[in-house]
Structure formats: C-alpha cells, structure tokens
Amino acid sequence: MTLAIFDLDNTLLAGDSDHAWGEFLVDAELVDPEHHRQQNDQFYQDYLNGELDIQRYQRFALSPIADRDPEEVTAWRKAFMDSRVRPLYQAKADKLLEHHRSQGHTLMIITATNRFVTGPIAEAMGIEHLIATEPEIRDGRYTGDITGIPSFQDGKVLRLQQWLKDNDTTLDGAWFYSDSHNDLPLLRLVDNPVAVDPDPTLEQYAREQGWPVMSLRD
Numbered sequence: 001m002t003l004a005i006f007d008l009d010n011t012l013l014a015g016d017s018d019h020a021w022g023e024f025l026v027d028a029e030l031v032d033p034e035h036h037r038q039q040n041d042q043f044y045q046d047y048l049n050g051e052l053d054i055q056r057y058q059r060f061a062l063s064p065i066a067d068r069d070p071e072e073v074t075a076w077r078k079a080f081m082d083s084r085v086r087p088l089y090q091a092k093a094d095k096l097l098e099h100h101r102s103q104g105h106t107l108m109i110i111t112a113t114n115r116f117v118t119g120p121i122a123e124a125m126g127i128e129h130l131i132a133t134e135p136e137i138r139d140g141r142y143t144g145d146i147t148g149i150p151s152f153q154d155g156k157v158l159r160l161q162q163w164l165k166d167n168d169t170t171l172d173g174a175w176f177y178s179d180s181h182n183d184l185p186l187l188r189l190v191d192n193p194v195a196v197d198p199d200p201t202l203e204q205y206a207r208e209q210g211w212p213v214m215s216l217r218d
Helices: 008-012 017-027 033-048 054-065 070-088 091-102 115-124 154-166 181-187 200-209
Strands: 003-006 106-114 129-138 141-147 175-178 192-196
Touching: 003 008, 003 091, 008 017, 008 091, 008 106, 008 115, 008 175, 017 033, 017 054, 017 070, 017 106, 017 115, 033 054, 054 106, 054 115, 054 129, 054 141, 070 115, 091 106, 106 115, 106 154, 115 129, 129 154, 154 181, 175 181, 181 200, 192 200
Parallel strands: 003 106, 003 175, 106 129, 175 192
Antiparallel strands: 129 141
16 A cells, blocks of 8 residues: 555644644633643643653643543533634645545554544544554543553654554555654655645755645645
C-alpha cells in the first residue's frame, strides 16, 4: 500500500483541536476558567516553541474527564465537535484527501492529540487509520493518564514503525503532510514530505530542502 499520512491540527484542520478542547471546557464552565486558560495557553506556546512536555500536557488535557461518567464526557465531546471542531474543517483539505483516495492510497492521521479528541474527527473525515496519543481507560472510565508512547516528535516515528510492522507494510512512496517543525523526524523519513501552512521553522527548512510548501486555508 502507499500511505498518505496527515498531521491533524493546523494541517487538515484550520486550528488546533487540542487547544480548542481547553477553550471549550473554559467557556462551558467545566473547569476553573482562569487557571485552565492560562495553563492551556502556556502549553500551546510550549508546543509552538518545540518545548512541550507531552506527558505533562496530556495529563492536563485529560484531567477534566478523569473518572467522569462515560455518558457525560461523550456529551461534552459531541458539543465540542459541533461547536469548535466543525468550523475548522477546510474544503481544500477535503479535496486533498479525495485526491489521495482516487489514487488508491491508504489514508492515515498521525497526531500528538489524544484519541478522545481526535477519534471522532478522523471518523468524520472518513479516515480509517489513526495514530494518536492513547488515553488510559480503566473500568470503562478515563484515568486522566496516557498509555504507551505519545505520538509526538520522535514518538510519531516509533508509533508509525510499529504500525507498519503490525500491518506488514513499508513507507515506500509514502506522503506526509504537516505544518509543524515538531514533525521533522517523520517528514525526513518519507519519500514525499509536504509542508502545509508551515510554521516559520518548518517553512525555512522545507524550502532549503526543496520540499513542496502548500496552503489548505480557504
């Protein structure tokens, strides 16, 4: 198979679903507004700076749903999808996905954002394969922690390599689309790296390497 791999936040989506989840919780008054917004903004800045402590951030992002009733958190997520995520969809992203589908490519999202947030997004986009940071679930409830290797920076490479092994396939001819310099370890690995609405660090690197640079913003 030929893989067409996509980062999610600020690539397929015109915004960051992780950060938007924190803003949703604040605006819905499901967390302490001042403290949560300050922390959410700081973690996002750390991410942009390439300095994010992914383990600490994911515990922060998942803490509001820890040990909550599953029906309650599912309702929160549905409201989040409707109010915050759907406005971030991009027509050009849909066309890009369809372009790869028409060539018989296997589509995948690989994202540092946790599966609680991203699972419904991948499903709504019709993308079967998702590698995301995995929230820990015990006795049917989220614990507020994660399990396994977070799919962030080099972790994306490790998680993808395990997926390739499990599915008896390779990266031959693979594409990877991303906006972030945090994804350089995986971008360097594929045959067809593409910078999408890239941050300044990635844009400079991509142009130096002769990689395509494109925009999906409407």
